[in-house]
Amino acid sequence: xxxxxxxxxxxxxxxxxxxxxxxxxxxxxxxxxxxxxxxxxxxxxxxxxxxxxxxxxxxxxxxxxxxxxxxxxxxxxxxxxxxxxxxxxxxxxxxxxxxxxxxxxxxxxxxxxxxxxxxxxxxxxxxxxxxxxxxxxxxxxxxxxxxxxxxxxxxxxxxxxxxxxxxxxxxxxxxxxxxxxxxxxxxxxxxxxxxxxxxxxxxxxxxxxxxxxxxxxxxxxxxxxxxxxxxxxxxxxxxxxxxxxxxxxxxxxxxxxxxxxxxxxxxxxxxxxxxxxxxxxxxxxxxxxxxxxxxxxxxxxxxxxxxxxxxxxxxxxxxxxxxxxxxxxxxxxxxxxxxxxxxxxxxxxxxxxxxxxxxxxxxxxxxxxxxxxxxxxxxxxxxxxxxxxxxxxxxxxxxxxxxxxxxxxxxxxxxxxxxxxxxxxxxxxxxxxxxxxxxxxxxxxxxxxxxxxxxxxxxxxxxxxxxxxxxxxxxxxxxxxxxxxxxxxxxxxxxxxxxxxxxxxxxxxxxxxxxxxxxxx
Amino acid sequence: xxxxxxxxxxxxxxxxxxxxxxxxxxxxxxxxxxxxxxxxxxxxxxxxxxxxxxxxxxxxxxxxxxxxxxxxxxxxxxxxxxxxxxxxxxxxxxx
Numbered sequence: 001x002x003x004x005x006x007x008x009x010x011x012x013x014x015x016x017x018x019x020x021x022x023x024x025x026x027x028x029x030x031x032x033x034x035x036x037x038x039x040x041x042x043x044x045x046x047x048x049x050x051x052x053x054x055x056x057x058x059x060x061x062x063x064x065x066x067x068x069x070x071x072x073x074x075x076x077x078x079x080x081x082x083x084x085x086x087x088x089x090x091x092x093x094x095x096x097x098x099x100x101x102x103x104x105x106x107x108x109x110x111x112x113x114x115x116x117x118x119x120x121x122x123x124x125x126x127x128x129x130x131x132x133x134x135x136x137x138x139x140x141x142x143x144x145x146x147x148x149x150x151x152x153x154x155x156x157x158x159x160x161x162x163x164x165x166x167x168x169x170x171x172x173x174x175x176x177x178x179x180x181x182x183x184x185x186x187x188x189x190x191x192x193x194x195x196x197x198x199x200x201x202x203x204x205x206x207x208x209x210x211x212x213x214x215x216x217x218x219x220x221x222x223x224x225x226x227x228x229x230x231x232x233x234x235x236x237x238x239x240x241x242x243x244x245x246x247x248x249x250x251x252x253x254x255x256x257x258x259x260x261x262x263x264x265x266x267x268x269x270x271x272x273x274x275x276x277x278x279x280x281x282x283x284x285x286x287x288x289x290x291x292x293x294x295x296x297x298x299x300x301x302x303x304x305x306x307x308x309x310x311x312x313x314x315x316x317x318x319x320x321x322x323x324x325x326x327x328x329x330x331x332x333x334x335x336x337x338x339x340x341x342x343x344x345x346x347x348x349x350x351x352x353x354x355x356x357x358x359x360x361x362x363x364x365x366x367x368x369x370x371x372x373x374x375x376x377x378x379x380x381x382x383x384x385x386x387x388x389x390x391x392x393x394x395x396x397x398x399x400x401x402x403x404x405x406x407x408x409x410x411x412x413x414x415x416x417x418x419x420x421x422x423x424x425x426x427x428x429x430x431x432x433x434x435x436x437x438x439x440x441x442x443x444x445x446x447x448x449x450x451x452x453x454x455x456x457x458x459x460x461x462x463x464x465x466x467x468x469x470x471x472x473x474x475x476x477x478x479x480x481x482x483x484x485x486x487x488x489x490x491x492x493x494x495x496x497x498x499x500x501x502x503x504x505x506x507x508x509x510x511x512x513x514x515x516x517x518x519x520x521x
Numbered sequence: 522x523x524x525x526x527x528x529x530x531x532x533x534x535x536x537x538x539x540x541x542x543x544x545x546x547x548x549x550x551x552x553x554x555x556x557x558x559x560x561x562x563x564x565x566x567x568x569x570x571x572x573x574x575x576x577x578x579x580x581x582x583x584x585x586x587x588x589x590x591x592x593x594x595x596x597x598x599x600x601x602x603x604x605x606x607x608x609x610x611x612x613x614x615x616x
Contacts, residue, residue, distance in 0.1 A: 102596040228576050242576055271582045340559040351536060358537070358608050365602035371612045372537070380539035388538055389551055395536040396524065396552065405522070406559070411572035413565050416572065453551055454558045469577030495577060 001030065003028040009074055009255040012201060016063055023059035023073025025116050025231030026201075027052050030075045034119065040521040043184075043194040045080060045138045046088035055117040055135030062115065071262055077200035079122045079191050082108050082246075083235040087118075091237040092136040093126045095357045095382025097364040105347050106236025106267045107204060107246045114262045119200050122135035123190030126240045126384045127354065128211055131459035133189025134444065135386040136404040143184040143219060143441050144197035144517040148175040148484035165484055169427030175484055177520060182441040183483075185459070191249045192219040196517060202250040202259050206236060208243045209342055210437075216249050217436035217488030220477045221514035222256045222505065223249045225463075227496045228470035229274035231260075232267035241272075243342075243467040252514060253476060253506045256283035277284035281396050284503040290324030292504065296426060299335035300462055301369035302438060309435045310482040316433055316478055317488045319511035330429060332420040337413050338465040343457060344410035345468075350387075351394025357382060360378065374477045389453065418469040425494050431504050434462050436475040436488035462490060472498045476505040478512045486515050504508035522560070523553045 002028045007015065014023045028039040031049050038044050052075065059073035082451050083089050083101040090096035104112075112118070133141040153174050188205035193213035205212045207225035216223025224247045231246040238244065248259035261281050267273040296317060298403040301310070321327050359365035359378030366381045368374035383391065397406035424432070438461055442449070448455040466473035472495070475488040489508060493501045524532070529549045533540040540548065594607040603610035 099600050102599055215585075229579070266583065268582070272577075272579070274577070274579065275538075275582075280553065334565070337562055337565055340562050342561070343555060343559055356535075359602060360611055361597075362600035363602070368612065371614050373539075374612055375537040376539035381535055383538065385542070389548065389555075391536050391538065392529070392532055392548060392552060393555055396528075396532045396556075399532065399535060408572055409562050409565075411574070412560075412567035412570045413562055414573040415570050416565065416567070418576070452554060454554055457558075468576075 001311050005033050007201070008251050009071070009258050010279060012074055017068065019063065019370060023056040023063065023117060024053070026073065027056040027075050027119070030119055030200060037197055037199055037521050040129050041142045041144060041193055041197055041199070042122055042139055043141050043190045043199055043312050044077065044120045045092065045123045045199065048087055048118055050118050051087070052119050055112070059115050059117060060266060069113065069115035071111060072119060073151050074115070075117045075119050075370040076200050077122045077191060077194045077203040078108055079120050079188055079204050080124050081206050081237045082204055083237070084108055084121065088121050089237070091127045092124045092135070092138055093382065093384070093387065094137045095363050095379065097382070099362050101235070103235060106232035106265065106269060107263045108237065110265055111262055116262070122194055122203060125187035125189065126387050128187040128206055128208055129350070129386050129390055130186040131214055131456050132183040132442070132449070133186040133212070133215070134183060134382055135186070137384060140444055141184050141189040141193045142444070143182040143193060143199070144521060145182060145219060145441060145485055146517070147178040147180060147182070147521065151176055166384070177518060181444045183218070183444055185218035185349060185441065187211040188215050188223070188249060192216055192221055192223070195221045195249050195251060196221070198521065202248055202255055204246060204263065205249045206246050208239050208346060209467050209469065210460035211242070211248050211250060211474055212465045213488070213490060214437050214459055216475040217477070218441040218486070220486030220517070221251060222253050222474065222476050223247065224256050224260060224474040224498065224501065225466065225472065226264060226498055227472045229272050230472070230496065230498070231263050232265060232270040232273045233450065234267055234269040239355040242349060242351060243346060253502055253509050254282060254285050256339070256474070257285060257502045274496070280392060280497055281499060281502050284499045285506045287503050288319065288324065289504055289507055291501070292430045293428050294320050294323045294325045294504075295330035295424055295432040296327060297330050297332045297335065297432060297434060299332050300434040302461065305435070305438055305450065306481070309438065309487060312479050312487050312489065313433070313435050314510060319508055320433065323507045330424050330432070332424065332465070333375060334413065334416045335418050335465055338468050339457060340419050341410040341413040341417070342460070342464045342468060344406050345414065347390040347394035348398050348407050349394070351391045351398065354387070354391055386453070391511070415469050417465055420467065421469050421471060430494070431500050432492040434490045434492065436490040438462065440481045440483070440485035440487055454484055466492055471495060472501055474501040476508050477515050478508055482513065523556060524549060
């Protein structure tokens, strides 16, 4: 029954409603796939088998009565950043050692209310700080995709005995998989890897600077970061509160639309949650984009960008043009300042948010001779290197005498970044098309990135502007590079116009086809 | 701007993170790399530009100042490393 794991959410939904399959069967199929794959991929850090079976049983009872919700019986994975009642919730940090919340995040509550089944908690960069999933306390996640080499194989002439075949010989090409392990991107690396490797039907994720879109691009999956305020942040471990947004990672555009519809809501418990009805995102899929104005920003053509990515971008432009869209060149002049401004704003907010981990109310405590020594030792032992680095930067830029030079300047630049987008949208552009990442997935323990934190930060160069301006952005797989690795294109929309993103991303998906890794794990 | 070893140690204390001499030295290099990277923001002319305070223009939601939740003392201390009768236990603060 392992092919049950290959159904998309929309396919599984139809089969569950039609009683062709049961929630119990599909849940078991995922649990056994996880059992086999997880020792290799490390995508899950906690598997909640008993809970999943209970929830599936409940779903089957509802489906039998024809009362199933929008996601009834669909097995999902949950990023470890979401509080799940009574279940491991540590943001993949040692500082939250043993933490099991007594409450459920709004986003996951919405999913369970719609009938989804929880398979477990997914690996991620510690406190969502990273672009490779290597900063997790639970070790790196492995990308199910591997590089491959295209070889020309000379086929010998073979003869087989009675009734057998005769091959005439000749040449054909074959891909040979490379053994090097690649990162799935981050911070939602567990979510992306699990979705790509068929270890869940879809997953929750979060995006502060690109943490949904970059791993989606690295794994051939679809990831959307909705507009700031669309999904409640209540019960999501805070990293940088003015940038954090939850969203789904899924196998296709329709599944992402289905998941976002359930995740999004207006929530009185989050004062930045928007009071707007959640549209039926799925309804726009398949609608023509004829006459839509697509902006191509010249600032996204950066030095050293691989030719494969430039070529893919041009292909994307051609696909949208063929579908009747009008392509216009645009300029977003402050683009290059988004990443440096982000590395002031995000660490500043993080240093404040992470002050709560002090060994008093929850998590790890390392004893000290007095309370200050207890704080200092608990935090020294509990936080990993990248998290400490960001807390230090944040503390420094907020400290007396430096606030104006760094934080205030960055917030002013942020206003200019947002204004760039506002000007373009005011000129009639409906959606902006860019590459999702400046490269394909890279190797685990890449030496270049390990020696210089800024090199790792550059992964988010195309995605971070969207968070700085609070806009929605989707990453959709659009092709493979010369080494057979997936690459994504990003679409950026007006505030709360996720519908246009789904509609346009679907056109790209139709033109590009779907991509899945060759199974080796 | 760049930081020296002394500044790193001071910031680490402000952030309540214990650092060894070796940690502080490594961090000095890393922080200076990041501060060097963000320096380019100074090229931007921000005269007359308001700093961003809210990414989406919205009025902060308010609610009636009434009790809507509570009586969860046991839940609140459930995850604490040390408690006594619904109090968090910490090392002595006042001498």
